[in-house]
Amino acid sequence: MPSVLILIADGTEEMEFTITYDTLIRGGCSVISAFVPDIAYGGLPGVSPPLAKCSRGMNIMPDRYFDLAECGPDRYDLLVIPGGAKGAETMSKHPSVQELIRRYIERRKLVGMICAGSLAAKTAKLPMQPLTSHPSVKSELDTHFDYVEAPVVISDNLVTSRGPGTAFAFALTLVELLCGAERREEIRGPMVFPSGTPW
Amino acid sequence: MPSVLILIADGTEEMEFTITYDTLIRGGCSVISAFVPDIAYGGLPGVSPPLAKCSRGMNIMPDRYFDLAECGPDRYDLLVIPGGAKGAETMSKHPSVQELIRRYIERRKLVGMICAGSLAAKTAKLPMQPLTSHPSVKSELDTHFDYVEAPVVISDNLVTSRGPGTAFAFALTLVELLCGAERREEIRGPMVFPSGTPW
Numbered sequence: 001m002p003s004v005l006i007l008i009a010d011g012t013e014e015m016e017f018t019i020t021y022d023t024l025i026r027g028g029c030s031v032i033s034a035f036v037p038d039i040a041y042g043g044l045p046g047v048s049p050p051l052a053k054c055s056r057g058m059n060i061m062p063d064r065y066f067d068l069a070e071c072g073p074d075r076y077d078l079l080v081i082p083g084g085a086k087g088a089e090t091m092s093k094h095p096s097v098q099e100l101i102r103r104y105i106e107r108r109k110l111v112g113m114i115c116a117g118s119l120a121a122k123t124a125k126l127p128m129q130p131l132t133s134h135p136s137v138k139s140e141l142d143t144h145f146d147y148v149e150a151p152v153v154i155s156d157n158l159v160t161s162r163g164p165g166t167a168f169a170f171a172l173t174l175v176e177l178l179c180g181a182e183r184r185e186e187i188r189g190p191m192v193f194p195s196g197t198p199w
Numbered sequence: 200m201p202s203v204l205i206l207i208a209d210g211t212e213e214m215e216f217t218i219t220y221d222t223l224i225r226g227g228c229s230v231i232s233a234f235v236p237d238i239a240y241g242g243l244p245g246v247s248p249p250l251a252k253c254s255r256g257m258n259i260m261p262d263r264y265f266d267l268a269e270c271g272p273d274r275y276d277l278l279v280i281p282g283g284a285k286g287a288e289t290m291s292k293h294p295s296v297q298e299l300i301r302r303y304i305e306r307r308k309l310v311g312m313i314c315a316g317s318l319a320a321k322t323a324k325l326p327m328q329p330l331t332s333h334p335s336v337k338s339e340l341d342t343h344f345d346y347v348e349a350p351v352v353i354s355d356n357l358v359t360s361r362g363p364g365t366a367f368a369f370a371l372t373l374v375e376l377l378c379g380a381e382r383r384e385e386i387r388g389p390m391v392f393p394s395g396t397p398w
Contacts, residue, residue, distance in 0.1 A: 013221075014217050014220070014221050015214075015217055015218055015221045015222075018214055018257060019211050019214055019217075019218075019363075021213070021255065021257055022212075022213050022214045022254075022255040022257065023214075025255040026254060026255065033257075033258075038397035040214035051260065055221075056220065056221040056225065057224060057230075058217060058220055058221065058232075058259065058397075059259065059261075060257065060258065060259055060260070061250065061259070061260055078307040109253040114216075119271070134389075134391065135389075135391065136389075151391075151393040162391040163389070163390055163391030164218075164221070164390045164391070165367070165390040165391040165392030165393065165396065166391055166392070166393060168364070169393060188333075190334075190362070191362055191363045191364040192333065192334065192350075192361040192362030192363070192364040192365055193364030193365070194350040194364065194365060194368060194397050195397070196395070196396065196397040197364065197396065197397060198393050198395040198396060199392075199393065
């Protein structure tokens with residue numbers, strides 16, 4: 001069973017997080033969410049169970065705190081960085097998250113970034129390559145990457161996407177890469193997309 | 200500011216809940232989530248803050264417990280019943296939820312149901328009218344209602360929809376009904392739907 005680590009922080013976009021988490025579970029993956037504390041407040045795990053206050057006010061209780069030693073590419077096949085301006089800022093500025101991304105890329109495991117989450121590709125100093133993001137952060141990325149305005153961009157083992165409206169396309173692409181095209185089609189039907197939906 | 204009450208229970212489909220909650224917040228509504236305890240375990244509020252274990256394992260902390268006296272149509276403009284088999288069963292079998300739905304309909308406030316959430320239209324004994332649901336519960340509804348296989352069905356003040364894949368169309372329709380067509384278009388752009396998306 002493919003295993004997935006998805007990061008979450010205060011300010012994470014709850015639709016991007018939830019659509020990715022839920023769709024990967026439907027695909028047959030095991031999914032663990034890990035809370036990244038704001039570096040401005042120490043960036044370290046707290047003593048209470050984590051609770052993420054998301055971008056539109058929803059409270060999501062993650063499965064665990066983020067910890068570099070226990071969240072590595074030896075344990076998971078895919079690392080996901082969701083968007084939401086504040087949450088993506090917390091993740092992309094966290095030195096251990098930057099190090100984690102480099103380790104996944106080096107070990108040739110998948111890394112998915114969506115919306116403002118793509119900023120972490122820059123802070124982790126990934127090399128120039130095709131990438132997309134939410135339009136609002138395009139100007140921070142388009143001199144460092146080969147910026148593409150497509151719903152989902154696959155560049156070797158880095159998969160990027162644009163926003164809540166592309167989150168299903170992003171999540172189904174990740175299911176296909178981890179579990180195969182047949183599995184993607186199997187789970188797509190019961191989700192009841194309207195006819196004409198372009199993913 | 201239009202006000203919305205969205206119910207949640209153990210087993211609620213987290214994408215349907217989250218897409219509806221988040222999109223209505225983007226539309227400019229105030230949104231409160233209320234936890235419905237399983238009637239099999241008493242159906243009454245507990246002493247601890249509520250925590251919903253959703254259909255694919257995500258833990259969402261609702262804003263409050265459901266309470267008939269404080270969740271009525273005098274306080275909110277829209278009541279939403281999300282899907283997820285187990286969560287929808289809990290809501291649709293709860294006598295106070297059935298009574299709540301009738302009060303919203305009688306006061307001519309909006310009621311939205313998606314996926315298996317549409318079962319609550321039957322248990323609340325709403326009259327024969329156009330309705331849709333997840334295909335998996337169609338056979339439980341199509342003798343009681345004028346069943347329509349459309350992404351979103353509006354019947355007077357009852358709005359029904361089909362599943363996670365129609366949740367954006369459902370939520371944007373609710374925004375339009377509460378906040379106007381212009382507001383719907385304003386929030387749709389930044390969500391970055393791929394070109395050709397049929398909503």
